[in-house]
Amino acid sequence: MIYFRINEILKEKKRSKYWFIKNMEGGYQSLSHLMNNQTKAIHFETLEKMCNLLECEIGELIVVKKD
Numbered sequence: 001m002i003y004f005r006i007n008e009i010l011k012e013k014k015r016s017k018y019w020f021i022k023n024m025e026g027g028y029q030s031l032s033h034l035m036n037n038q039t040k041a042i043h044f045e046t047l048e049k050m051c052n053l054l055e056c057e058i059g060e061l062i063v064v065k066k067d
Contacts, residue, residue: 003065006035009054023053 010020021031026046033039034046051058 001037001065001067003037003063004034005061005063006050006054009056009061013054020053024049 006020007017010017017032017035020035021028024031024046030039034042047058047061051061054061
């Protein structure tokens with residue numbers, strides 16, 4: 001399973017979910033699904049924007065969890 005570490009990174013950087021959604025300039029529901037690992041697809045542009053905003057690499061943001 002592909003897992004996004006958004007919540008963990010936000011906690012490490014002492015940022016809120018509100019800050020993330022506001023700065024991502026996306027829809028609340030779609031970003032909330034992404035944060036809760038309930039999404040099925042993502043655009044490369046969105047990945048790039050998240051990495052830039054969170055100041056991290058893709059490998060820090062996305063991990064593969066074995067079921």
